[in-house]
Amino acid sequence: MFKSMPEVSDIHCVTDAKVPLMRFKFEGIPIDLPYAKLGIVSVPDNVDLLNPMFLNDIDETSWKSLSGVRVNKRILQLVPNMENFQSLLRCVKLWAKRRGLYGNLFGYLGGVHLAILAAFVSQRNPNASLGILVASFFNTFVQWPWRTTPVILHDGNVTFIRNVNETQGLMPIKLPCSPYDYCHSNITRSTFTRIRSELSRGRNITKGVLKPDFDWGYLFAPYVYKYSQYVKIFLSASDYDHSGDWVGWVKSRFPFLLRKVEEALGFCDPNPTEYVDSQNHDPNVVFYWGLNLCPDDNPDISSVEEDFKINIRNGDQSLGEVRLYVVQASELPDGSVKGTKACWLMPEYNEQQVPLYSEHLRGYFVGYLAPSGGVGP
Numbered sequence: 001m002f003k004s005m006p007e008v009s010d011i012h013c014v015t016d017a018k019v020p021l022m023r024f025k026f027e028g029i030p031i032d033l034p035y036a037k038l039g040i041v042s043v044p045d046n047v048d049l050l051n052p053m054f055l056n057d058i059d060e061t062s063w064k065s066l067s068g069v070r071v072n073k074r075i076l077q078l079v080p081n082m083e084n085f086q087s088l089l090r091c092v093k094l095w096a097k098r099r100g101l102y103g104n105l106f107g108y109l110g111g112v113h114l115a116i117l118a119a120f121v122s123q124r125n126p127n128a129s130l131g132i133l134v135a136s137f138f139n140t141f142v143q144w145p146w147r148t149t150p151v152i153l154h155d156g157n158v159t160f161i162r163n164v165n166e167t168q169g170l171m172p173i174k175l176p177c178s179p180y181d182y183c184h185s186n187i188t189r190s191t192f193t194r195i196r197s198e199l200s201r202g203r204n205i206t207k208g209v210l211k212p213d214f215d216w217g218y219l220f221a222p223y224v225y226k227y228s229q230y231v232k233i234f235l236s237a238s239d240y241d242h243s244g245d246w247v248g249w250v251k252s253r254f255p256f257l258l259r260k261v262e263e264a265l266g267f268c269d270p271n272p273t274e275y276v277d278s279q280n281h282d283p284n285v286v287f288y289w290g291l292n293l294c295p296d297d298n299p300d301i302s303s304v305e306e307d308f309k310i311n312i313r314n315g316d317q318s319l320g321e322v323r324l325y326v327v328q329a330s331e332l333p334d335g336s337v338k339g340t341k342a343c344w345l346m347p348e349y350n351e352q353q354v355p356l357y358s359e360h361l362r363g364y365f366v367g368y369l370a371p372s373g374g375v376g377p
Contacts, residue, residue, distance in 0.1 A: 012244035019064045023248060034065035067175070071112055074177040075119045078153050080126035088133045089118040099198050100223040104184070105254045106270040107191035112183055116153060116173050117141060123154050131209040134219075138202035146192075150174050150182065171195070186255040190267045198223075225271055227290035231261055231301065232327045234277065236284040237320035243283040246320035247274075249312070256311050258289075260304045265326075267292035275333070288332060301326050 002008045002024060011024040021034040038058060058066075079085040092114050096102040104110035121137045128136065144151070150172035170192040173183045187195070205219050235250050237243035254270070261268045269290035277286050293299065305324040312322065 010244055012248050019068075020061060021065070023244075034068070036061075036065040068112060070177050071175055072115070075115055075153070078155060078176060079119050079122045081122065084128070084130065084133060085119055085122040087130050088122060088137065089115055091130070091134050092118055092137055094220055095198075095202065098220045098222050100225070100269075100271055100273075101191075101195055101198055103270075103272040104186055105251050106272045107186045107188045107255065107258050108270075108272070109187075109195065110183075110185075112175075113171070113173055113185070116176065116183065117151060119153055119176075120151055131206075131214070135203075135206035135209045138199055138206055142196065142199040142203045146171055152176075186258070188258055188262055188268075190258075190262055190269060193267070194269055225269070225288070225290050226329075227269065227292065228295045228329050229291045229293050229297070229299075230327055230329065230332065231265075231268065231289040231291060232325040233257075233287040233289065234280075234284065234323045234325070235286070235320060236280060236282040238282065240283050242319040243285075247285050249319070250322055253308070253311055257304070257308050260307055261289065261301075264301065264304050265291055265293065265299055288327075291326070295328075299326050 002011055002022075007027045009025045009028075011022065013020070013022050019034055021032045023030070023032050025031065036058070075085075076082060093102065093111070096109055096114060101108045102110075102114075104113075118137065121133055121140055124140070125133055125136050152174045153176045155176060169182065169185045170187045170189070171185060173185070175181055175183055202219060208214050235247050237246045258268060258270060269292075271288050271290065273287075275286040275288070277284050291299075301324050305322075308324065309322060
């Protein structure tokens, strides 16, 4: 059905992920579509997924698929001002993406993490302006005692009793609905260090958020990777039809790869951006992950590559090839890690571009209005 729709592109199914889903782009906007089967004869239009009645006798996969929807509904019930919360969440998502901190598969913050953190700040500052909320976000979490205290949304109907035997991770964040587990996280020592550093930077910048000449652009400035060496992850497929499935499958195994790289080489900063090796004629995607090594080091990554390939093959996926290299910064594309981004559908650049500015941050440039009405790059 989707394949016949001209607005839909890059369709592929991620069947072996923790939450199986269909991934595609609708008019250029990335969408993850999970599936769940309820144990009822028919699903009403106004189905309330927070009602335990609809969750009886469902399988584990469906339970995981519904988790994100249930969490989102519960968050909206718990925030005192939905508009302020949504504005804050847009800001912190933009900040995380621009600063290279967005993506659970890369050991960074996913959408649910940022939503709960933004909701927590909104609960504590119910009548604050957007600027104060953004500043409070950074000030709150740069000082947060992550080792001992999880972030929990205030819910007057539930009393949380901490189980000291629970596995919390480096940034423990509780889900706001039953069974009140911790958010799944792939944060490592390396990515935790980067997140803390960026939170500190954000706090320092937003100290002047109430000044009339405050520059929002500085807060959202793209992160510049300045490492002397990088892990180059090269993924290729024999044809475009299989490239999406192959890249999606390998990316689902990136948390394993990140742990292996840390064990072998120490600090690693995964850049979530996808690039293309224009010298290779097969459909391909390339990632560059920063390493904190001495410039003269010549590390051997062959054992990491071997372990990673074994981990990938365990899923019986053989749609393409993966190769790992350690490369010098001088070997990267021109402009440091600003090579050609992976993009299979090129926009029509002969269209007149209309600038678009944020509704929430005065004078902040967002992008260009695409011919279809969406936001262009």
